[in-house]
Amino acid sequence: MNTEDIFIKMGLDAWHTQIKRTDDLFNSLSDEQLMKEVAPGRNRGIYLLGHLAAVHDRMLPLLGLGNSLYPQLYGPFVESADKAVSDLPAIADLRRYWKEVNTKLADGFSALAPAAWFERHQAVSEEDFAKEPHRNKLNLVINRTAHLANHLGQLSFLKPKN
Amino acid sequence: MNTEDIFIKMGLDAWHTQIKRTDDLFNSLSDEQLMKEVAPGRNRGIYLLGHLAAVHDRMLPLLGLGNSLYPQLYGPFVESADKAVSDLPAIADLRRYWKEVNTKLADGFSALAPAAWFERHQAVSEEDFAKEPHRNKLNLVINRTAHLANHLGQLSFLKPKN
Numbered sequence: 001m002n003t004e005d006i007f008i009k010m011g012l013d014a015w016h017t018q019i020k021r022t023d024d025l026f027n028s029l030s031d032e033q034l035m036k037e038v039a040p041g042r043n044r045g046i047y048l049l050g051h052l053a054a055v056h057d058r059m060l061p062l063l064g065l066g067n068s069l070y071p072q073l074y075g076p077f078v079e080s081a082d083k084a085v086s087d088l089p090a091i092a093d094l095r096r097y098w099k100e101v102n103t104k105l106a107d108g109f110s111a112l113a114p115a116a117w118f119e120r121h122q123a124v125s126e127e128d129f130a131k132e133p134h135r136n137k138l139n140l141v142i143n144r145t146a147h148l149a150n151h152l153g154q155l156s157f158l159k160p161k162n
Numbered sequence: 163m164n165t166e167d168i169f170i171k172m173g174l175d176a177w178h179t180q181i182k183r184t185d186d187l188f189n190s191l192s193d194e195q196l197m198k199e200v201a202p203g204r205n206r207g208i209y210l211l212g213h214l215a216a217v218h219d220r221m222l223p224l225l226g227l228g229n230s231l232y233p234q235l236y237g238p239f240v241e242s243a244d245k246a247v248s249d250l251p252a253i254a255d256l257r258r259y260w261k262e263v264n265t266k267l268a269d270g271f272s273a274l275a276p277a278a279w280f281e282r283h284q285a286v287s288e289e290d291f292a293k294e295p296h297r298n299k300l301n302l303v304i305n306r307t308a309h310l311a312n313h314l315g316q317l318s319f320l321k322p323k324n
Contacts (some may be wrong), residue, residue, distance in 0.1 A: 007169040009296045039201035134171045146311040153312035
């Protein structure tokens, strides 16, 4: 493996590790548990599930991997706070969206040529990218990994303590 | 910047972003707030402060950046659960350890030659590294960034909601 391949593997391994942990956690939680707040007065599990699905869905166009699958999630789960929207999708549907979005991302990641990871993502302009060449597609994945880890730490509170 | 320098910048930027956010949070919290549990029955702020200081301190020898500054933190804050040890350091001291450890890490990161980031860290054997060349020093920083983000999400609950 050359340095470029090694670096891509490092970034993607970190992503897949956090996805796997979050998947395992969601799979271990009942719908009833997901309706609870992760801590008193904080976001509910259902909101964070929708939030993560919405943010990951938006990564598809940002990385040039196709259109968002569920753009309707962005309003209630990113632009609105939890409990501000009364009419949320069913948890069973959100679980499916979460899996589909991450599967489409994983498939897109596998198909991306190594050099493409160092191209700019769609949330940075060509001018800015010329000055800040680290703002590439792999960097977006690295930043979203930290975002996921941040919420995973919170979601873990939905599991009863042993 | 060549590709290698860009990788390193991506990894270190993500680290420094999470450090800065955690610093800002700790600075905004009183000692009294840090004595509270982040959620009912979960770790207290003081424990997570000591835990992060201890885990980051251990990164110094793992990355070949010198000895741990405060190896005595590892027992109470990594090997023991919160509330298992009654005699913890004062919060003022823990705040200082946290800053000193991260400063020593940041200085070490700046001084490291680009090629050194792709060498193995001390928690992986030479044999394993030959098979898994992505388990290098920069990868350790990437993994610890996710660990920090995980706990930062939890610590944010110590701040009262607006």
